[in-house]
Amino acid sequence: MLPIEGIPKVPNFKGLNTAGTNALISLGGAALINAVFGNYWGVFNEYGIPILLADNVISMKYNSTYKIAQAPVEKGSFACYNKVTNPYKATVQLSKGTGGTLMRGAFIGQIETLAASTLKFHIITPEYVYTNACITGYDTAREASDGAQLIKVNLHLEEVREVVVQYDTEEVKNPDDAKPKDGGEKQPASANKSLLKSGYDFVMGLFK
Structure with missing residues (x-):
């Protein structure tokens, strides 16, 4: 950021450094165009x-x-x-x-x-x-x-002011230490029968 006279050397003091920089860029661009094209x-x-x-x-x-x-x-x-x-x-x-x-x-x-x-x-x-x-x-x-x-x-x-989206990746040694992610609401799925229970039902059906 460009220093502004009379403003304490504090990072982005009350936003004046940013505003002053943007104004100087626009002013300098106009001066360059005026010098080249009139x-x-x-x-x-x-x-x-x-x-x-x-x-x-x-x-x-x-x-x-x-x-x-x-x-x-x-x-x-x-x-x-x-x-x-x-x-x-x-x-x-x-x-x-x-x-x-x-x-x-x-x-x-x-x-x-x-x-x-x-x-x-x-x-x-x-x-x-x-x-x-x-x-x-x-x-x-x-x-x-x-x-x-x-x-x-x-x-x-x-x-128009565009927003830059930043995506961060999390690296952990143990997968269990990773932060849980919200996957949204999900419908409960029906429980699957075990192989042992399926075999038992099959055998009992032979004697009916």
């Missing part, structure tokens, strides 16, 4: 390739919220014990008016396909990069003041 706006896939055939990015709205967990206690009071980050939400407004009917139709079809997928995208602005977002929906609009051929699309995205 002031660039758009929605890119995980490999840095533009995903939409839009003419312009008209606007971008970003919303980030945090939640403080609270619990009621005695005498009408409450206690706060944790603060967590909610997934950020963003709306990118794109426009498409060139290319004729075929290209505008391909633009809408592309948005429809990406909105139904589970792919992750990055929102790139000249100042900052918002990473790992999934398209949750979109809406389109056409206004007489803009002309019948200009299509405006509001692309709604929400942050």
Whole structure:
């Protein structure tokens, strides 16, 4: 983790080291893109390739919220014990008016396909990069003041955070020392007759 000036050297002090590192990564990515390509706006896939055939990015709205967990206690009071980050939400407004009917139709079809997928995208602005977002929906609009051929699309995205599952293996010298595993509820099976009991029943049946 990167050190932050003015913060005691305590591992992940109140989560600020992690938050500061993530912010510096997004800020540095935007600075690199700005240095190479200039002031660039758009929605890119995980490999840095533009995903939409839009003419312009008209606007971008970003919303980030945090939640403080609270619990009621005695005498009408409450206690706060944790603060967590909610997934950020963003709306990118794109426009498409060139290319004729075929290209505008391909633009809408592309948005429809990406909105139904589970792919992750990055929102790139000249100042900052918002990473790992999934398209949750979109809406389109056409206004007489803009002309019948200009299509405006509001692309709604929400942050996705993947969880890494870790599987541990237990090694013991004696198999009896292994921890019991819950196999769920099982139906009782009927008891099998022993060979001796089966032979006895067979012999007794001969004398009947």
